[in-house]
Amino acid sequence: MTCFRSRLCDSSDETGRLSRRWPEQRPPKFPITPGGLLHRYVCLLLAFVLSACGSNGFEADSKADRRTNGIDDTSLHAVMSEQLALDSARLNTLLFDLHRTETVLARERQQQASRIAASARSLQDGARKVLDLGQALPLADNSDTRFRTLAAQLESEADILATQAEMGQLTPTQMEETLSRLNDTCNACHSLYRDRAGTLR
Amino acid sequence: MIPDRAPGNRALLLTLLLGLLLTPDQSQAAEPPDLSMGGFFRLQLLSGGISADRNRSGDSELWIPDIPVTPQPTSNWKPVQVHARESRLWVRAVQETPLGQLEALVEGDLDADRHDGHDPRLRHAYLILGPLLVGQTYTTFTNTSALADIDAGIAVGNVVTRHRLIRWQQSLGTGSSFSLALEDSLNRLHFSGTNSIVSTGDRRPPDLVMRFDRNGDWGNASVSLLLREITTTEPPGPGIHTDTELGSALSFAGRIATGGLDNLRFMFNYGDALARYSTLSTFADASVTAAGQVRLTATHSGLLAWQHFWAPRWRSTLALSYSRADPHRSTSGKLSRESRSGHANLIWTPTQRVSLGIEYLYGWRSLINGDSGNLDRLQLTTRINF
Numbered sequence: 113m114t115c116f117r118s119r120l121c122d123s124s125d126e127t128g129r130l131s132r133r134w135p136e137q138r139p140p141k142f143p144i145t146p147g148g149l150l151h152r153y154v155c156l157l158l159a160f161v162l163s164a165c166g167s168n169g170f171e172a173d174s175k176a177d178r179r180t181n182g183i184d185d186t187s188l189h190a191v192m193s194e195q196l197a198l199d200s201a202r203l204n205t206l207l208f209d210l211h212r213t214e215t216v217l218a219r220e221r222q223q224q225a226s227r228i229a230a231s232a233r234s235l236q237d238g239a240r241k242v243l244d245l246g247q248a249l250p251l252a253d254n255s256d257t258r259f260r261t262l263a264a265q266l267e268s269e270a271d272i273l274a275t276q277a278e279m280g281q282l283t284p285t286q287m288e289e290t291l292s293r294l295n296d297t298c299n300a301c302h303s304l305y306r307d308r309a310g311t312l313r
Numbered sequence: 314m315i316p317d318r319a320p321g322n323r324a325l326l327l328t329l330l331l332g333l334l335l336t337p338d339q340s341q342a343a344e345p346p347d348l349s350m351g352g353f354f355r356l357q358l359l360s361g362g363i364s365a366d367r368n369r370s371g372d373s374e375l376w377i378p379d380i381p382v383t384p385q386p387t388s389n390w391k392p393v394q395v396h397a398r399e400s401r402l403w404v405r406a407v408q409e410t411p412l413g414q415l416e417a418l419v420e421g422d423l424d425a426d427r428h429d430g431h432d433p434r435l436r437h438a439y440l441i442l443g444p445l446l447v448g449q450t451y452t453t454f455t456n457t458s459a460l461a462d463i464d465a466g467i468a469v470g471n472v473v474t475r476h477r478l479i480r481w482q483q484s485l486g487t488g489s490s491f492s493l494a495l496e497d498s499l500n501r502l503h504f505s506g507t508n509s510i511v512s513t514g515d516r517r518p519p520d521l522v523m524r525f526d527r528n529g530d531w532g533n534a535s536v537s538l539l540l541r542e543i544t545t546t547e548p549p550g551p552g553i554h555t556d557t558e559l560g561s562a563l564s565f566a567g568r569i570a571t572g573g574l575d576n577l578r579f580m581f582n583y584g585d586a587l588a589r590y591s592t593l594s595t596f597a598d599a600s601v602t603a604a605g606q607v608r609l610t611a612t613h614s615g616l617l618a619w620q621h622f623w624a625p626r627w628r629s630t631l632a633l634s635y636s637r638a639d640p641h642r643s644t645s646g647k648l649s650r651e652s653r654s655g656h657a658n659l660i661w662t663p664t665q666r667v668s669l670g671i672e673y674l675y676g677w678r679s680l681i682n683g684d685s686g687n688l689d690r691l692q693l694t695t696r697i698n699f
Contacts, residue, residue, distance in 0.1 A: 201574055201625050207698055208660075208668050211460040211473075213437050213450060214351065214403050215418050284665050 195231040196273075196294075199224050200287045207284060225277040228287070232274035235294075239267035262301045269294050346408035352401045352420075353698045357464070359394045361674070361690030373398070375465045375690075377595045377636075377652045380678040382686035398424040398431055399466065416441040436475060446480040453480050453494035453522040454590055456535040456566035459578045461618035461632040463656040464672040464694040467593065468634035470614035470654075472564060472582055474590050478522075488528040495519040500543055501589050502607075503597035505643045510597045513546050520586075532576065534567030541586040543599045543607055553605035560586025560598070560609045573622060580616040585609035588638060595649050595678075596638035608641035618656075626663065632656040646682030653677045660694075670694045 203224045206217050242263040273290045276282045357373070364371025364379035371379025372394050403420035417440050425434035439448025451457055455472040467473055476497035484490045498517045501510050524537040544557035562584025569577045588596040591614045599609045614636035622628045637651040658672035672692050679685035 198573065201622075204625070204662075204665060205574060205628075207665055208462075208662060208696065210462060210466065211457045213418060213420060213457075214349075214405050215416055215441060216457070218405075288665075 229277035236270035362688035459566035470616040470634035532569040562587035592636040600641040
């Protein structure tokens with residue numbers, strides 16, 4: 113299984129986790145002005161989308177904790193590719209089940225596919241929100257174009273994954289390939305935004 | 314012609330009739346059924362204690378009555394045993410019918426001959442139409458998702474019986490369901506003055522099983538109730554009448570998610586009708602006294618297994634299991650009273666089709682007369698899915 117890593121806006125968390133202490137960890141990089149607030153909002157939004165791409169595998173529970181704590185925006189928080197990674201891994205474990213029969217496992221796969229479809233749709237919504245930001249992105253020149261292209265690519269790949277899952281056409285191999293492509297897109301986005309964020313400091 | 318003498322045979326007959334009735338009329342050019350096939354090749358290499366069985370069947374799998382007891386064999390370590398008897402093949406067909414989706418599954422392995430052969434054996438053969446299942450498969454009494462992921466396949470406290478049954482499973486919404494089943498009514502009896510257990514089968518009401526299941530993101534849990542009639546079908550001796558007792562058993566089982574892919578599996582069973590369903594039929598359902606009276610065997614068994622994923626492709630299971638029977642005092646002292654097993658493994662799945670595992674197994678059993686013995690075993694397992 114591909115191992116994902118996420119980064120916050122300030123790239124301070126090398127573990128790839130969105131910590132519960134996230135609001136306190138935000139350094140006062142941006143002054144509290146209308147523009148600064150907008151910048152902070154955009155940064156927050158991007159952090160969620162980008163972190164949704166990233167995961168070290170099985171951290172969906174901590175995500176759920178944050179959601180119940182209401183720390184993050186609910187709609188963005190539904191964007192959980194960590195959940196995707198977990199569901200994908202669960203799908204893989206079914207391949208080596210020794211006791212349950214194929215008909216039981218087929219139903220289990222259907223349930224996993226439904227969960228994967230829901231997570232992928234959430235990821236797709238998150239990518240759309242980035243695209244809807246328009247000129248508010250804290251990027252300039254060709255970086256902005258590149259970033260938006262990657263967001264569109266993320267939206268498209270999440271859509272493909274969700275559609276495959278909804279139609280029951282998702283095999284573990286397909287899942288791994290699609291997650292790998294998503295991971296590549298995420299990493300490209302992370303890299304681009306980190307580079308750009310560095311120049312903003 | 315299938316003799317109409319056992320509920321299980323009637324179940325198979327009903328399966329065939331149901332299949333014929335629901336087969337679409339070919340003249341209407343119906344869509345062919347979706348057919349899929351799969352399985353796995355499973356090669357096991359074992360090294361460890363020599364079993365008590367004269368034919369050495371217990372050398373290649375954990376068979377509780379074959380765990381040697383005092384006096385131990387002089388040479389109690391067998392270098393290597395290799396077999397692929399647990400390789401499996403299944404065929405599944407799904408067909409749309411006027412009554413809904415009809416699903417059929419047939420699965421077999423190579424474990425019919427537990428000695429040195431690799432003869433084919435039928436594991437499952439059933440039809441599913443909506444909530445109705447008819448055919449041969451795991452008893453409704455067991456929760457198969459609670460069984461431990463161990464290479465030995467079974468732990469002593471497992472309920473893993475497969476037999477013929479008719480099951481109705483009704484969804485209750487929000488992850489809950491209720492099942493009601495009529496199942497094969499085989500009895501295993503010990504007759505006073507003998508040292509063995511005898512299986513008796515026909516002319517009895519089927520076993521009745523009820524089960525409630527609850528599923529959620531946290532895992533699943535189930536409670537099952539089993540009702541059985543245990544009887545001597547024929548007078549055990551001249552001037553002695555047959556006798557009948559009604560027995561019952563309860564099972565509480567489940568799999569609880571403990572973070573990520575890790576999970577805790579458990580199964581606790583208790584009752585005086587449990588014996589044939591648990592511990593690979595090691596215990597007798599009842600003892601028949603010299604006067605012909607049926608005395609049920611109170612039995613309890615349990616399993617606790619923790620599965621941990623070190624990484625997505627590396628996993629381990631630590632499983633502890635036990636079972637104990639309290640038979641009537643007329644029962645032979647040479648039959649088993651108690652057994653325990655412990656399992657620890659490490660399994661690597663380098664690709665989605667291959668797994669390699671190593672497992673240590675410890676088995677122990679004691680007899681009614683107090684003798685006891687144990688068995689250690691190390692086994693390497695390779696599995697290739699297809």
